Amino acid sequence: MAFSKEHLRDIESTLTIWLAMRRPAEEIRHQLDLGHSINGQDIFLEEIRPVWNNPSESRRYPFAKVKYEKTSDLWKIYWMRGNLKWYAYDPKPVVDKLELALEEIMRDPHHCFFG
Template identity: 45%
Template sequence: MAFSVLELKRWERDLDAFLARRRPPPSIRNELDVGYRIDKQSIEIVEIRPDWHDPGTMHERPFARITYVRSGSYWKLYWMRASLKWHSYEPQATTRHLSEALDAIDRDDYCCFFG
């Protein structure tokens, strides 16, 4: 089941605050940027870069996924390994609030998200 309109508005506020902290300076955003996309019960944080051969084409590469488990009212945090498979982020695999998951990504204690 997808997020409700009220949930989307609440979580977009948290996501926008996260992006305000993590986006690169405006002068280089056409070469590297950070964004998000929402699909059903998951939010993916993506890196946005132009294609090497066609700079007019932008590519989004997800590096973090936060999935809401409605039955338990908690969020699960994942990171993408070099194998392109999602793995649970063990230092803080679940949180009660989206903002806590975004803070874990921002801190990046194990250098899984930003290197």
């Protein structure tokens, strides 16, 4: 089930603020940028990079997933392993606000998201 219009508006606002604070400098965004996408109850944080053999084309690579669980009103944090499967982020797998999930991803004390 997708987010309600009001909830989606709040999520987009939070993600816009997060991106404004975290995006790389303007002069290198053509080589590396950050973005997000929303699919159902899942929010994907993504790196945007040119394709290595066709630099005129960009590709989005998800590095974190935050899933909203409506029944508990909690946000679950996932990271992608080298096998391209999503795993619960062990240090802090569940938080009660999207902002806290984004903070934990940026702190990344176990280097799951940013190496």
